[in-house]
Amino acid sequence: MSLEKILFDQIHLLSETNPEWRTIDLLQQEIQESFRENQFLTISGFKNILSWKLSSQSNQVDKILSNTPEKILISITRCYAEIDHPDNEMNTRIKLEILLSIPWIGLGIASTIMSMHQPELFGIMDPRSWSVLFNQYK
Numbered sequence: 001m002s003l004e005k006i007l008f009d010q011i012h013l014l015s016e017t018n019p020e021w022r023t024i025d026l027l028q029q030e031i032q033e034s035f036r037e038n039q040f041l042t043i044s045g046f047k048n049i050l051s052w053k054l055s056s057q058s059n060q061v062d063k064i065l066s067n068t069p070e071k072i073l074i075s076i077t078r079c080y081a082e083i084d085h086p087d088n089e090m091n092t093r094i095k096l097e098i099l100l101s102i103p104w105i106g107l108g109i110a111s112t113i114m115s116m117h118q119p120e121l122f123g124i125m126d127p128r129s130w131s132v133l134f135n136q137y138k
Helices: 003-017 019-038 043-053 058-066 070-082 088-099 107-117 127-134
Strands: none
Touching (some): 019 107, 043 070, 043 107, 070 088, 088 107
């Protein structure tokens, strides 16, 4: 058995037994279903993303939700979902800029929405992942 296969099996086992993994998996399913059925992110899905990402900052979740009317969220996330630029880098840049127009959110939440919607294309970018990837705090 190759080292790569052993590592894959170990990571798979760890992720299946980690309760946080199940939470993330269910959240991804909810967000993907929302975009598939509605072509936008529902306020419920948005709240669940915020609650997961900002789990220790409930006052911040309330602040973002109170400053984001559902009509605005639907318009912005529908526009995000419709973007399909042939250049992947440009596509990512445009989608990210659109999501950053949601009141009170930054790169961490915008990239979480993208990652939950299309995990095969996007990852979550925040100070923790930046420091791991580039060995520097940003």
